[in-house]
Amino acid sequence: MKLATIRTPTGTAAVRVEDDHAVELGEPDLGALLRHEDWLDRATVDGPTHAVSDLDFAPVVPSPEKILCVGLNYRRHILEMGRELPKFPTLFAKFPPALIGAYDDIVLPEVSDAMDWEAELALVTGPGGTIAGYTVLNDVTARDWQYRTAQWLQGKTFARTTPVGPYLVTGDLAPAQLSCEVNGELMQSASTSDLVFGPAELIEYISTILPLAPGDLIATGTPGGVGHARKPPVRLGDGDLVTTRIEGLGECHNRCRAEKPS
Known part of the structure; x- marks a missing residue:
């Protein structure tokens, strides 16, 4: 599975990247997603989508602790x-x-x-x-x-x-x-x-x-x-x-x- 943090007009969002689109996962970035014990399950949910060709990638984890x-x-x-x-x-x-x-x-x-x-x-x-x-x-x-x-x-x-x-x-x-x-x-x-x-x-x-x-x-x-x-x-x-x-x-x-x- 491919996950990413993207920039959107309203901020950043954690997404799952499919072949031609990315699905928002309801978290502001992958750092927030990974703080959940069940993050792998949360990474499979459906949400708003974006065309892969339009993605503006932020750092995978924008603000890691270390x-x-x-x-x-x-x-x-x-x-x-x-x-x-x-x-x-x-x-x-x-x-x-x-x-x-x-x-x-x-x-x-x-x-x-x-x-x-x-x-x-x-x-x-x-x-x-x-x-x-x-x-x-x-x-x-x-x-x-x-x-x-x-x-x-x-x-x-x-x-x-x-x-x-x-x-x-x-x-x-x-x-x-x-x-x-x-x-x-x-x-x-x-x-x-x-x-x-x-x-x-x-x-x-x-x-x-x-x-x-x-x-x-x-x-x-x-x-x-x-x-x-x-x-x-x-x-x-x-x-x-x-x-x-x-x-x-x-x-x-x-x-x-x-x-x-x-």
Whole structure:
């Protein structure tokens, strides 16, 4: 089942996405839907419909309580860099103002000239720290700010930089191909089977640190092919089109736009 949060003339709405239409579920967004223990049953109800071609996607969960991200989590990429596989997940955080919808513009902050792409599989939690489903995310990063200190957060959570969506796809996830293109050129390609720490392991590990709430977002890490590691480095610029795709989950298409001076 495909679920989403869409923008409507009166606000946002949680919807179930069918072949050619989407059905409103009576909740303002997927975060609100997932707070119900019987959310899967509620996701099957009928309501007002919208043509899929007219949908304006908000972030899958517009205001999650937590956005947790994992670094250094693709086995082949770690080994090709000459590093040892980590014993524990590398965790950092984002905050909700960073999130944008699947087709929204990525805002390139005026203070950075080193914006980079990071295609990622993300999972969304349900009640009791369960996995409600999976979605597509790009952890667009300001590399110059990320490496100002040993802590990454400052480069990871600039406002309006992180596409997520378009759908939350429920059910088990088979190994899937993940990719990122910039202006049609393939930059990243890997299978989610290459993750060092898979979704279930990440849920277990994070849950020992703090409780996970319905609608929390966990980004599982990116494979090789980022612009920062290229010789010379490649940066995102005004007008670039970033396409982030995961087999079976959908894709995000986001145009980069330079932040307008305040």
